[in-house]
Amino acid sequence: MNEKKSYTLNDAIKKLEHYCAYQERCHKEVIEKLQQMHMIPEAIDVVLVHLIENKFLNEARFAEAFASGKFKIKKWGRSRITFELKKKGISAFNINKAIESISDEEYYSVFNELAENKVKLIKETNVFKKKKKFVDYFLYRGWESYLVYDKANELIK
Incomplete structure (x- = not known):
């Protein structure tokens, strides 16, 4: 009952062309998809080369x-x-x-706007706990620590 669907090389190419056309994909995602389709390594290489040459994968x-x-x-x-x-x-x-490709001007503008909104949303009364919540929020989202700590000290007193 547990049969694996098998794909020909052309079927796999068509399926992956659609997969890549739908949304930008990285090489790793495409390789994982081909492995889930139970393609052999040689076929995976052929499909990858086809996708790259035809600009489906970049x-x-x-x-x-x-x-x-x-x-x-x-x-x-x-x-x-x-x-x-x-x-x-x-x-x-x-x-x-x-x-x-992310402009510095837009980057800092978004950070400042986010920071001001986040400070208003934190209901903590203890200054140290409020700073910790603020800092944790931004560090988790990948903002540079020097930006986060400077802004926390500026906005939370």
């Missing part, structure tokens, strides 16, 4: 889209974005390019 484009999305939507800082891209096996060169 690590630099993925890194930039990922960094931009996580910054704009989830409001992550550069440290968290870098960490998550490293986990996905993206090269240091592409990580740096993606991080540089």
Whole structure:
């Protein structure tokens, strides 16, 4: 009863073209998908080469889209974005390019706005506990510690 669906090389290519066209993917995600499809390593290599040659798969484009999305939507800082891209096996060169694509002006503007809103939301009366909650929130989201501590000292007294 537990039969594995088998894919021909052409079926796998079509399926992965759709998978990559739907959303930007990194090499690691595509390889994992092919392994779940029970493809042999040689077939995985053929499919990867096809996807790269036909511009379905591009690590630099993925890194930039990922960094931009996580910054704009989830409001992550550069440290968290870098960490998550490293986990996905993206090269240091592409990580740096993606991080540089976030303008400093926009970065600091978003941080300041987030910080001011977060301070208002923390109901803690004890100054030290309030600072800790503030700092923990921003460090978890990957904002640089010097920014977080300076802003905590500025806003919480």
